Amino acid sequence: MSSVDLAPEHHGIRDTELDEISLHRRLAETWRTRPGLIGFLSSVDHKVIAKRYLITAFVFLCLAGLAAVVMRIQLSGPERGLIGPDLYNQIFTMHGATMMFLFAVPMVQAVGLYLVPLMVGTRNIAFPRLAAFSYWIYLSGGLFLWVSFALNTGPDVGWFAYVPLSGPEFSPGKRADTWAQMITYTEVSSLAVAVATIVTVFKQRAPGMSLDRIPLFVWAMLVTSFVVIFAMPAVMIASTFLILDRLVGTHIFNPAEGGDALLFQHLFWFFGHPEVYIIFLPATGMVSAIIPTFARRPVFGYLALVLSLIAVGILSFGLWVHHMFATGLPKLGASFFTASSMLIAIPNGIQIFCWLGTLWEGGRPRLNTPLLFVFGFFFTFVAGGLTGVMLASVPLDLQVHDTYFVVAHFHYVLIGGSVFPLLGATYYWFPKLTGRMMSERLGRWHFWLALIGFNAAFFPMHIVGLWGMPRRVYTYPVELGWGGINLFISAGAVVFFLSFVLFVINLVWSATKGDVAGENPWDAGTLEWATSSPPPSYNFARIPVVTHQEPLWAEREVLPVAGGLRVDAREVLISTIAEAKPDIREKSARPSIWPLFAALTVGATFLYSIFTPWAVVWGALPITISLVGWFWPKGAPEDEE
Amino acid sequence: MRQHTVVDLSHLATFGSGPRSPTWWGTLGFIALEGTGFALAAGAYLYLAYIAPGWPLSAPPPNHWPGTIVTILLLASVVPNHMLNGYAKKYEMLPVRIGLLVMCAFGIAPLVVRWFEFPALNIYWDTNAYGSMLWVLLGLHTTHLLTDVGDTIVLTVLMFTRHGYAGRRFGDVEDNVFYWDFVVLAWLPLYVLIYWMPRF
Numbered sequence: 001m002s003s004v005d006l007a008p009e010h011h012g013i014r015d016t017e018l019d020e021i022s023l024h025r026r027l028a029e030t031w032r033t034r035p036g037l038i039g040f041l042s043s044v045d046h047k048v049i050a051k052r053y054l055i056t057a058f059v060f061l062c063l064a065g066l067a068a069v070v071m072r073i074q075l076s077g078p079e080r081g082l083i084g085p086d087l088y089n090q091i092f093t094m095h096g097a098t099m100m101f102l103f104a105v106p107m108v109q110a111v112g113l114y115l116v117p118l119m120v121g122t123r124n125i126a127f128p129r130l131a132a133f134s135y136w137i138y139l140s141g142g143l144f145l146w147v148s149f150a151l152n153t154g155p156d157v158g159w160f161a162y163v164p165l166s167g168p169e170f171s172p173g174k175r176a177d178t179w180a181q182m183i184t185y186t187e188v189s190s191l192a193v194a195v196a197t198i199v200t201v202f203k204q205r206a207p208g209m210s211l212d213r214i215p216l217f218v219w220a221m222l223v224t225s226f227v228v229i230f231a232m233p234a235v236m237i238a239s240t241f242l243i244l245d246r247l248v249g250t251h252i253f254n255p256a257e258g259g260d261a262l263l264f265q266h267l268f269w270f271f272g273h274p275e276v277y278i279i280f281l282p283a284t285g286m287v288s289a290i291i292p293t294f295a296r297r298p299v300f301g302y303l304a305l306v307l308s309l310i311a312v313g314i315l316s317f318g319l320w321v322h323h324m325f326a327t328g329l330p331k332l333g334a335s336f337f338t339a340s341s342m343l344i345a346i347p348n349g350i351q352i353f354c355w356l357g358t359l360w361e362g363g364r365p366r367l368n369t370p371l372l373f374v375f376g377f378f379f380t381f382v383a384g385g386l387t388g389v390m391l392a393s394v395p396l397d398l399q400v401h402d403t404y405f406v407v408a409h410f411h412y413v414l415i416g417g418s419v420f421p422l423l424g425a426t427y428y429w430f431p432k433l434t435g436r437m438m439s440e441r442l443g444r445w446h447f448w449l450a451l452i453g454f455n456a457a458f459f460p461m462h463i464v465g466l467w468g469m470p471r472r473v474y475t476y477p478v479e480l481g482w483g484g485i486n487l488f489i490s491a492g493a494v495v496f497f498l499s500f501v502l503f504v505i506n507l508v509w510s511a512t513k514g515d516v517a518g519e520n521p522w523d524a525g526t527l528e529w530a531t532s533s534p535p536p537s538y539n540f541a542r543i544p545v546v547t548h549q550e551p552l553w554a555e556r557e558v559l560p561v562a563g564g565l566r567v568d569a570r571e572v573l574i575s576t577i578a579e580a581k582p583d584i585r586e587k588s589a590r591p592s593i594w595p596l597f598a599a600l601t602v603g604a605t606f607l608y609s610i611f612t613p614w615a616v617v618w619g620a621l622p623i624t625i626s627l628v629g630w631f632w633p634k635g636a637p638e639d640e641e
Numbered sequence: 642m643r644q645h646t647v648v649d650l651s652h653l654a655t656f657g658s659g660p661r662s663p664t665w666w667g668t669l670g671f672i673a674l675e676g677t678g679f680a681l682a683a684g685a686y687l688y689l690a691y692i693a694p695g696w697p698l699s700a701p702p703p704n705h706w707p708g709t710i711v712t713i714l715l716l717a718s719v720v721p722n723h724m725l726n727g728y729a730k731k732y733e734m735l736p737v738r739i740g741l742l743v744m745c746a747f748g749i750a751p752l753v754v755r756w757f758e759f760p761a762l763n764i765y766w767d768t769n770a771y772g773s774m775l776w777v778l779l780g781l782h783t784t785h786l787l788t789d790v791g792d793t794i795v796l797t798v799l800m801f802t803r804h805g806y807a808g809r810r811f812g813d814v815e816d817n818v819f820y821w822d823f824v825v826l827a828w829l830p831l832y833v834l835i836y837w838m839p840r841f
Contacts, residue, residue, distance in 0.1 A: 195667055251769055252777070254770065260692055263689065558643045558644065586655070624791060
């Protein structure tokens, strides 16, 4: 048999054969998410999945934020009795674990999941069923953690769950298992999105979007996805080893039987440090998208910015030991990690200078809320970066290790470096998601309240840290004299919290009553603004052809497009990696309920496995059935060519 | 904004194999992340061996013969695997079906021998950290082997149905070949670590 004996190629109905109205009608029919509950659960539209991710991650942000407020009330004065040490341990663990695993990473990946296909000019993410699966697994992991907490089985060993504290000897019961298995859920979901993102960027870019025309946000998501692929397996290995030690009696972390407790720290931080950049790099991509739009010029130093992103991604794997300076490592090794920790400041600095250059060269920038948050990011992140350079020095690190100085540092880096850009990005892309503008007036109030509240809450932590206040204490005696400053910190935290209340009001009000946005309200240059707001299920009626880094600025009157795709089957354009030359008319998967079933069977196996290792055996058959159901062709036109 | 069609896509192929296909890149992505997991597990083994006063820890070295037989079987399987790849590239249905059946057999055979590998380690997972790491490394690769053999069996059944007569299914066969190479390749360093490192 040869290729001529294969099923005949279906000519199908092509977009070139239809007028505008029929084209949109046909595409809408082919690409829609079906109505009803089954349709809802079967959706594989990247925008639908991303919105679910965004909303879910925001709910987890609120929960973790409330946990922080409770801690701040407890610490607002010496020897307060609102919560005891046991609950406090659970709450700070829930706060950290939720912020890192259920809010920050899923949130930035979700922004990518929504925007990357639009920005590269394609109709859906690569492997859309995998993306759907990833959401259900993520949701299961989040529910698992918080339901466990409600049942008094929330982890209480800190977000990094060091052994021997989290090991079988010092943490009987199921709390540490909850931490370990929550890791498995969230990392599986994150890895799945990373693979889908990489393939989308490599193979689904619009014709003409060569490597030097890829939007910087897309570059940032690409580099981030690579960091995810090489970092997340480390924490899965660490948490799996931990579960094995706890559940079946292995001795991997048990020094009495030839294991080693520090091995856990190495494995954890080999993931944990890149994790910071997994959260931070997408935020820099958001900044690189916002600044040119408001400075009214293409970004200054495109190549330097791309190379900086890649350099940060690579260097992020060479820093992990600086979290372990207090463990008594050999001095030479510590010096190496001091040097690499300082080295990473260079590409980060280059990025900051390129952004300032863009603003400087672009004339008077438009000071809308997205740009205000970018300014907030500059100020806060640079401050956090400077304390980072301080902490890279071993003698200083030893003095302030596990004090509030470190708490202040990483909140400046994470909130300044990621949450402020995320808030700016919300104001910037909200019109694309909803078709309506957010209120500028409320936005400005939000910005100033957030900036003041944040700094009031976290700046004094540097001072109280230098005074010697350790992190993770549920209270402190009155004689230490930390009461006044802690009351001030708690007041700042309440202001910061109120800024989020204002943000939620703005979101809800604007979604229904905001000004109608139109396709491109900011007059921006990238492709997500070349389609309606919100975009239709098929994103683009015809695939745009890219001629410039900012395609919509280069082609202001007429958008060049590509024609010839089928409209009666889900077809996407596959292009070559470097030059983005059109190569294949590939099919994109239809909606399916099977990814949900697969997530249910996999999730149930994870859950059961904290009780017995036999879960893996019992779970194998249902998982196999759901995966076969997922992949088996159903006779749709997408399956047969 | 008005649109002007400047590129015609209608003549493009509807499937492609190897690096032209997104599935190939997806497979590579999963190979990269699973490979990282293997490398880190192997790193943990070497770390514990490095800090230990001696290796193996209070146990005789494993009997290498079941592991060696598995290694020979896996290495031998590369030949029919690549013949299968050649047939898939040429869309030759009968040889592809036979090749897949052969590969199922080459997948099941090492799993049968693997059953005898665990007792041949001469130590249990809960004896000490050395035993734990041997079981972990062998367990990881067994899971890997099981999932890929399962995948190969499902694909074989698929190619015996009418759904097999589609270009993209032959691409799936090529990707399966690609992934099997990784299963074989990932085993070789693990084989050395499990069976030979405790001897030197």
